[in-house]
Amino acid sequence: MIEISSAITYVFLFVSLYFEIFLLITYFENRAKIKEESFNLVNNKVKRFPTVTIIIPCWNEEKTVSKTVNSLLNLDYPKDKLSIMIIDDGSTDNTWGIIQKFKNKKQIKVFRKENGGKYTALNFGLSKSTSDLIGCLDADSYVDKDALKNIVHYFEDKKTMSVTPSVKVWKPKNIIQMIQKVEYDWGVFLRKMFSYLGAIYVTPGPFSIFKKEVFEKLGGYKHAYQTEDMELAVRMQTNHYKIVNAHDAIVYTVAPDSINKLYKQRLRWTYGFIKNVMDYKHLFSIKYGNLGIFILPLASISIISGIYIITMAIINLAFRIFDFYTKWSVIGFDINKPDLNFDWFFINTSFMTIISIISLMGIVALLFIARKMAEKRFAFGMDLVYFLTLYAFISPLWMFKAVYNAIFSVKTYWR
Amino acid sequence: MDNRKIDWKKYLYTFVITALIFSTAIFLSNYFSQKKLAEIRLIQDTIAIDILSSETQFSLLEELSCKDVTTEILSKELGSLEEKLTYTEKDRGSDDSEIQTLKKYYSLLQIKDYLLMSKISQKCDKTPISIVYFYSNKGDCEDCEKAGYVLTRLRQEYPEVRVYAFDYNLDISALQTLISINKVENNLPALIIGEKVYYGFQSLEDIEDLIPELTELKELKNATSTQATTTKNN
Numbered sequence: 001m002i003e004i005s006s007a008i009t010y011v012f013l014f015v016s017l018y019f020e021i022f023l024l025i026t027y028f029e030n031r032a033k034i035k036e037e038s039f040n041l042v043n044n045k046v047k048r049f050p051t052v053t054i055i056i057p058c059w060n061e062e063k064t065v066s067k068t069v070n071s072l073l074n075l076d077y078p079k080d081k082l083s084i085m086i087i088d089d090g091s092t093d094n095t096w097g098i099i100q101k102f103k104n105k106k107q108i109k110v111f112r113k114e115n116g117g118k119y120t121a122l123n124f125g126l127s128k129s130t131s132d133l134i135g136c137l138d139a140d141s142y143v144d145k146d147a148l149k150n151i152v153h154y155f156e157d158k159k160t161m162s163v164t165p166s167v168k169v170w171k172p173k174n175i176i177q178m179i180q181k182v183e184y185d186w187g188v189f190l191r192k193m194f195s196y197l198g199a200i201y202v203t204p205g206p207f208s209i210f211k212k213e214v215f216e217k218l219g220g221y222k223h224a225y226q227t228e229d230m231e232l233a234v235r236m237q238t239n240h241y242k243i244v245n246a247h248d249a250i251v252y253t254v255a256p257d258s259i260n261k262l263y264k265q266r267l268r269w270t271y272g273f274i275k276n277v278m279d280y281k282h283l284f285s286i287k288y289g290n291l292g293i294f295i296l297p298l299a300s301i302s303i304i305s306g307i308y309i310i311t312m313a314i315i316n317l318a319f320r321i322f323d324f325y326t327k328w329s330v331i332g333f334d335i336n337k338p339d340l341n342f343d344w345f346f347i348n349t350s351f352m353t354i355i356s357i358i359s360l361m362g363i364v365a366l367l368f369i370a371r372k373m374a375e376k377r378f379a380f381g382m383d384l385v386y387f388l389t390l391y392a393f394i395s396p397l398w399m400f401k402a403v404y405n406a407i408f409s410v411k412t413y414w415r
Numbered sequence: 416m417d418n419r420k421i422d423w424k425k426y427l428y429t430f431v432i433t434a435l436i437f438s439t440a441i442f443l444s445n446y447f448s449q450k451k452l453a454e455i456r457l458i459q460d461t462i463a464i465d466i467l468s469s470e471t472q473f474s475l476l477e478e479l480s481c482k483d484v485t486t487e488i489l490s491k492e493l494g495s496l497e498e499k500l501t502y503t504e505k506d507r508g509s510d511d512s513e514i515q516t517l518k519k520y521y522s523l524l525q526i527k528d529y530l531l532m533s534k535i536s537q538k539c540d541k542t543p544i545s546i547v548y549f550y551s552n553k554g555d556c557e558d559c560e561k562a563g564y565v566l567t568r569l570r571q572e573y574p575e576v577r578v579y580a581f582d583y584n585l586d587i588s589a590l591q592t593l594i595s596i597n598k599v600e601n602n603l604p605a606l607i608i609g610e611k612v613y614y615g616f617q618s619l620e621d622i623e624d625l626i627p628e629l630t631e632l633k634e635l636k637n638a639t640s641t642q643a644t645t646t647k648n649n
Contacts, residue, residue, distance in 0.1 A: 014437060017433050017437070021429050022425070022426075029425075198420075289420065293421065294426075323560075326560060330618065331565060345451055345502070349444055349448065354444055355440040
């Protein structure tokens, strides 16, 4: 039994190390290209500004929607080419009242409909849009003023059908948000690497932009277990549509500020991921390139390995606590005689320890690269410490539940 | 380049690098493991020399008085060896053949040390403060772990006490003879204190009660520490 468990752990460690090295190689392969893209954004002006419609679906977003709309109004983009549609999806708070102040702006149209879920609000907006490009912006997200211009740049490649931005956390205040800041920075790096691998499988709600023909040919958004942004991306991948990432197009999102809110959000994401992957299992094929043979299988394995490793860690911890209790119950606390003699003999030099340390070093190196890409500088902060020490313990919470829900078909809710 | 294209070479290079790192980790782990085993062997050799030296010293002094013969001549490394051997056994598992060999050697050294100590005690008419402890790690001894903690603490509290720990199931004839001479039944944990065998878990207080010399040692220690404190305060 122990041998089987060790063998499984070794396989997971090998796969995780393989992934880390694969990402590092991909990064070093494309480092010059990343710089070149940033350089081009600054020095090569956009030749043609296509018309763009940004849909803001709102459901009880009275606190953040004004800031979201104002950030769009501040975009460095020709006013006559940018339309904004605010769609109140049957809010029960004062969202409708608040968005009234924008209704007289030439660029903005406001609509109200019965509550039907985010995807229905998006489809409502799609049905009223005639622009070349269409995007969505969640009502709790704010765009950087150059974001759209930087995204439009990537559409100069005719094959590009969708461009995703870099999503960052808006002013993290507490530990939960600081952990997410590192996670989102990691996402900035990962999305860029996936972009080079042709393996983006989520076009995030905050400010992913699509060519109009994506919706004309593939249809609108679907419910997709409340992860319509993933479903649309995998539908595009199924049809071999090119999705790229504009790492210099920055969007800020307000991250959940409590463990409960974070748990609900991540449960929805993970559950949605599992269900969409099951619906689109045909993507696990060599026909879909790196996405099919590596990225999607690995993302799926990571849920199982995450659950497995943390279960093992909890069992291990339980044994240690039991041992400690046994020792304490027979001899009490040994507080008078701390053993200060250092003997290298008692340092754990097992294979598992060595490979775990190497793997951890790889993760730290990648996190620093991600931080540099997202923040434009290397910076070591407490957020990294919180992430490295706490994330592994909180993420299994939603992973366990999402797998449970997926197996037993329990529905997850947005809020 | 079409970003959908699979770069098989990259997958292969990644595999080679990952395999290399894994091999290096295996190599390093084996290297340290061998170093640790070598250290255990070195301590065992030191103990073997210590015992031989003690036996020789004892033989030389046998014809003379007892005043120069004390338990001080016994090897002091048994405790540290036991700690390292236990740690390695936990790390590599009880089934490891190398561990089994080292344990057999260690048990023999302990028996020799025990006999030498008994001889010194008989000749010089001193009561030996020793505990012979039999355990099993086959999973059939629930209290052995607790007994181990107590004896480790006892060794820390009273360095004068010599604790000999034997795996009851170790396949070595000298050990089986020791078991049969003392009529130790397979009812573990078992302790031999004086000439009597005690079965079941004995707490630190129980053992202190069974060995009156320990109380004397404790009082002596307390007196010394009080004196030291008083002198310091003066």
